[in-house]
Amino acid sequence: MLESPGLAAQLANAVGAPMEYVFARRLPAPVTRLIQSSTRKALEQSLRMATATLDARARSKPARNGVHTAAVATTGAVGGAFGLFGLALELPLTITVILRSIADIARSEGEPLDDPGATLACFEVLTMGGRSARDDGAESGYFAARAVLAQQVAAAAEYIAAHGVMSKGAPAIVQLLAAIASRFSINISQKIAVQSVPVVGAVSGATLNMLFMRHFQRMARGHFIVRRLERRYGAEAVREAYAASSAAAGI
Secondary structure, three states, X not given: OOOOEOHHHHHHHHHOOOHHHHOOOOOOHHHHHHHHHHHHHXXXXXXXXXXXXOOXXXXXXXXXXXXXXXXXXXXXXXXXXXXXXXXXXXXXXXXXXXXXXHHHHHHHOOOOOOOHHHHHHHHHHOOOOOEOOOXXXXXXXXXXXXXXXXXXXXXXXXXHHHHOOOOOOOHHHHHHHHHHHHHHHHHHHHHHHHHOOHHHOOOOHHHHHHHHHHHHHHHHHHHHHHHHHHHHHOHHHHHHHHHHHHHHOOO
């Protein structure tokens, strides 16, 4: 799940066009700025909303992936109906639903969502795109994505544990959200680029949002399986087993 083809390749495959053609088109600068600002604001507001109604005690209850996928398809359909003008409305809703689904999967894998570290682990999933054709080193892929944010996640979790709230003004929180937003907004831009390609035709915003959601559900499932195994066997043992499995599979 974690080393599957990257989101960019999945988006290109969905429209039946080469990646080079789909992503050669540059989005207008105002659209890029809108994506970045909307992503940052949505991340600041959405995770608390996404986890507010989840029962953190029901850790054995399966995640409701289908419900969340249908919800994000609806936001995509509404946003698609208004084109780029609907982007500012769609993005916060879509990101909130994606984070809720990620948190639901985390809960189903035994994560205590009242723990700041577990809550912030949901954010980490947004930076995971799967292995791309350019990734050919030992430090690429899943563990590299986690390592990029490790120090910032630890600092933010320590701050939240001490103060009890996710204060938007706290430097540790601001830095973490900025790092996540900068990476996640690339995925958002790729989705918007696909929607703006003339050859897409019948591929709707709803369809692309469903693909988007399923990608992050898969990343979340793999991420929280690894974290569950780390809690049981230790991080070093799990990483060694992961590397051995990847080598055996030729990844």
